[in-house]
Amino acid sequence: METLLQKWERLQDTPLNLKSRILTFIAALSVVLTFLFPLWRMQFFATFYPDGLKLYIYSYKLEGGKTAGRDDLREINTLNHYIGMKPLSQSDFPEFTYLPFVFGALGLLTLRAVVLGKISTVVDLIVMYAYVGLFSILDFYNKLYTYGHNLAPDAPIKVQPFTPPVFGKKLIAQFTVYSYPYIGSLGLLLAIVFLVLALIFSAKEVKSES
């Protein structure tokens, strides 16, 4: 009788079946979304911005919404200077240089798994995706915290240091701020979901065989 350990070793070395390879391929495709769409969207509503100022965070850039010639990023920075917040600028985010590499590498590793994948590779991938996702969110929180807590001491309007919301709704001065993941992040989430499915389909087959 096989020990549990032996069973587990056999399971992790089992190559992926066709169904799982297709699912893994779909997971790799989902990663493409992170390049095409913003990861996160923040919206700032106030009486005189009924349509909301919009801030889009991509893996590689920061972009303001653009309505009727208005550049929301510029607008947010203009407003933030009153409370002494540093202007949001591309150069302050080293993330924009390495995040696309990280997502690219994840995508490539996922493609590799389509061809050479075993169950253990899929487990590795899931862990990596979850780690990158969590790290990005924490990093994002840290960034928002830093922006909200390093206010210039000579700012014309003094406010209590604050952290803009990472997830959900928050009232900041005259603004109601909404912050939620956007289509890019959905790509990452989908990748994880498809990888988990791939894992289940192959693992089930091993179980039924034994």
Added chain:
Amino acid sequence: MKKQIQLVALASIAFLALALLFMGCPKKEAVKSEIAEAALATYVPPGDLDEFYLFYSGGHSGNIFVAGIPSMRHIATIPVFTPYPSTGYGFDKETKEMLGGYTWGDAHHPALSETNGDYDGRWLFINDNANNRIARIDLKDFKVKQILGPIPNLSGNHGSTFVTENTEYVTIATRFSVPIPKGTYVPVEEYAKKYHGIVALVEVDPKTGEMRMDEKHGFQILMPPFNFDLGDAGKGPSHGWVFWTCYNSERATGILEITASQNDRDYIAAVNWKKAEEYLKAGKYKIISGVRVIDPKEAPGVVYLLPCAKSPHGVDVSPDGKWIVGSGKLQSITTVYNFDKMLKAIENKDFVGEEDGIPVLRYESVREAEVQVGLGPLHTQFDDKGYAYTSLFVESAIAKWKLGTWEVVDKIPIAYNIGHLCVPEGDTKHPAGKYVIALNKLSHGRHLSVGPSQPEASQLIDITGEKMKLLYDAFTEPEPHYAQAIRADKLKDKVIEVYQKGIDNKNPNAIWDEKDAKIVRKGNTVEVWMIAVRSRFQPWKIEVNQGDKVIIHLTNIEQTTDELHGLAICEYNINIVVDPGETKTIEFVANKPGVFPFYCTNFCSALHQEMQGYLLVKPKGGATAMK
């Protein structure tokens, strides 16, 4: 006896109650409901938008007023011929040069640009009756982009700016006659023979809208010394023609109200501009003061005269282009001419005389109908259902009549003394109908008293039903003459509210970052590249020497709507306003020594008051000279 009295009393009370019920109350109710209906028809709830833009000419204010229909609310003033500190117009280099030193104009007849006989929402033209100019407003940003003139040879550009069907031309006709070229001296006793009126067409560039009248573009026609009044361009079948009324076919001078009112008929001049273009191609014109002038004597077929009832004022072409409606202001009829009959009469040489070589057509051969509209008919507009609306100045009313049957079907009194009138898109091939706006000359007693100087009145009238219904009284500054209205939808996607960096603002002196702000001295000239943004100027300090020429290029680097900034320099008589993303340049000589604060005039933000700086002018001979 008591019982009888009681009975009589009861009967009387019952009768009174009944009478009240049947006469008093319903009438009151009816009035109330009419008012309620009118209120509902004109009420545009907060946040909602009007259906039409109304562009009023501002007369001798030199401006254009923009209102919404049906609310009749004044929304904006577009300064055209007059400096206007509210928007800083006429203070910066560009607009100052455009105004050419004139501080006023007499804005009479706005004309929206047309494509295929319908408003296209691109430009708005407006004439200056006093200084013989025409301005073009771009409806992208509601600002004047060009002022052409004073145009050579013209005196009193009144019969303007009615555009042709595809805005090929903007039209001109002179109210006054003078010896030509301008600057020539001829005693006024020789008026009838040696003075001349002019009708003219200014060429419009189909892409840029630029108006041109020079040795290669546009042309003028030398006319007898009649006083040309108003005009309209043909459309559809009559495209290629322009019609202008004139009074004083007597060629009189002196007290014109008597001397120019002797003939029972004056004229409508019909000008075939396509024919005129042939003469231009063949080189049959003279250059006078740098523009091409055609003499009708040497260019047969270009101008004809249609006799029109005594001292006509307005002439208007029907939407289908078949009927030309002329109103003799000193008679009680409006005359409808048949364009086809006119062509036939020309072909048959059915003339009854000539004026300086211009054939006069036989009235009976060209007239289709005389409509008995009422006293003092001036102008006619058309709706979408085949009706015409003629304003009656003397009678103070509008007459509604039917094209084809020529019957007056309704009349509405106007408060008071209506001049022009306007049906939305009423000058096009497809009038929108719905309303007619009466532009009235007198308003007395219809508004809170504001002393002897009175505003002008305009009235909104519903024309959707059989009977015209008065909806609303509105008041404006003096003095709208004509107005045109365009569907708001047509401008919705065209109007910008921010000059986008690099797209709408390509000014080489624009800077977009505080870091690029700088002051450069070259000899006695100090040039400043300055930015304005909530809530600061950069640089905030400009140091110059007395007598230096100062040039400031100010860019408002905001990219959001309604975030305007002003720049006023105390006691230097300077105030400009820069819209979001706009760059303006001011130039002045710093001739007053001392320290002069400058500040933002257009309220911008919570720290607007703090938006200020200093112009420091060092006195000649050093700082101590002040002591």
